[in-house]
Amino acid sequence: MTRSSLSPSRYMSEAKSSGGRRTRGTPGNPEDRAGEEIEYASQKALRDTWVSRTRIFLAPYFAEFIGTGVFVLIGCGCNLTYTVLTTNAESAWMATSFGWGFGLMTGVFVAGGVSGAMLNPAVALSFAGYRGLPWIHVPFYFLAEFAGAFVAALLAYACFAHSLDPFDGYNRQISGPFGSAGAFGNFARPFIGNGAAFLSEAVGAALLVLGIFAITDTNNFPARSATPIAIGFLLTGLSLSIGYPTGGSFNPARDLGPRCAAAIWYGADVFTFHGSYTWVPVAGPLAGGILGATVYEALIVSRRAVVEDNESIASSEHRSISLE
Template sequence: MSPFLGEVIGTMILIILGGGVVAGVVLKGTKSENGGWIVITAAWGLAVATAVYCVGQISGAHLNPAVTIGLALVGAFEWSQVAGYIVAQMLGAMIGATLVFLHYYPHFKATEDQGAKLAVFSTDPAIKHLPANFFSEVLGTFVLVLGILAIGANEFTEGLNPLIVGLLIVVIGLSLGGTTGYAINPARDLGPRIAHFLLPIPGKGSSNWSYAWIPIVGPIIGGGIGALTYAALFEGIVYSALWLFLAAFALVLLYASFIEKKHEAKGKDQPVAMAK
């Protein structure tokens, strides 16, 4: 199997199991309905571990453009392979999301809540506040990539690393995921969001494209800062790209703040409906 196909298969498995647990918890009539956040975060962690076990020896199991870019920034991955890996991750995520839809099809029909249907595919903030949402995705992915590199520097019993990475996903979800649903992976969010847009999901509603840039830009910047910070602190190598990514973080945060203020001003300008 080629590394490209390995990333397709690995990301597909990740979304089948990760999107699958969300579907089981939020869609109507499933046996795991209302299972709660602990169930979702635990399953996502196990989903990552399973996917890494499946394709780690084939592609390195990046499964995430933020990880791929972060590793390339610190010289741990060839830039010439970055685009191919990201395409593979997107394809795998779309295939995985489609399989989740087919698996839960009767439950999509039984569910009226359009937000719940979208949640199976992509993330959405608990409270929409673009600067805070962006910061949440940056911080979560910073911890993810920094943690992955730190875990890789340790010696564990053979074959245990994927499980430790899975536990890292669990703790990120439990500690930081309650704000935005912790995409921390552009392919995990964008691929299924495209699938949501294209699939004939009964009564699906909007794919919420106005928010879609947050779980793309936030993880890429956060992952880059995480990898470059690890190199600076643990290896003593300060790449010039670190300052570029910190500057990008500041600029995007300012842009998100500007958009948020415009939305707030527009909301204040809306006329108040007269009570009947």
């Protein structure tokens, strides 16, 4: 088959006898074909420019940056709303849990088709270890997620700065009845030690990653197009169930990025408060994420995988019997 027979111009030529209507099967004008080939070459050259290649290369990292930013902006906005507008912020825990869940859902919708929407260093590390995410992406995903969370916290503060002024009398405080730093970086409750807080964060992150692995496993019972919704409600459920003692971060970038932003207004004490608590919401989720991924991959065998394995064994046995 010749190249001209495959050309779209074959079906786009116009016959004078048909009054200018397009007819199929009429050979196109050679000049038209030449013009189309020139236009195609120019478009290909445009796609092959350095700017275009760079944009394609950076697309996953920008997706992680924006997706994490959307997630954190919605979550921090909910925290600040119920910190400033309620007399008892503790009673708003259910509302903020749903806010963070909706934020994660929106972030996954934004970035899922481009980067996979890790939006969490613990998830990215787990997917690199067990789901084929190239390791070369991992440090850049970490940086993009941290940067997205940091910028989102700055935007959240900018939106609420004038609301915070009458709340605390222009005196930014970390804790106490007028403390608001917890709307950015998480802090364990005063009666929770760092060891217990580490365990809580690790268990929460393990359940989060285990749930995400199950939701996205095509050999199990995948949520498919409802994946962002399922993951959002997964985070909400974890926050409502075991997140209260520590604030339910389960995400190093979600905590460290806003904490660094909060240090601009609350000072360096945000890193040393509560027995230098900063390491807990970073190390806990990373350890828990690997644990959750390992448990799923080692112990959860989907029904479809079992059926396929049994069919493979039966087929091999049938071949051996036939040979005998």
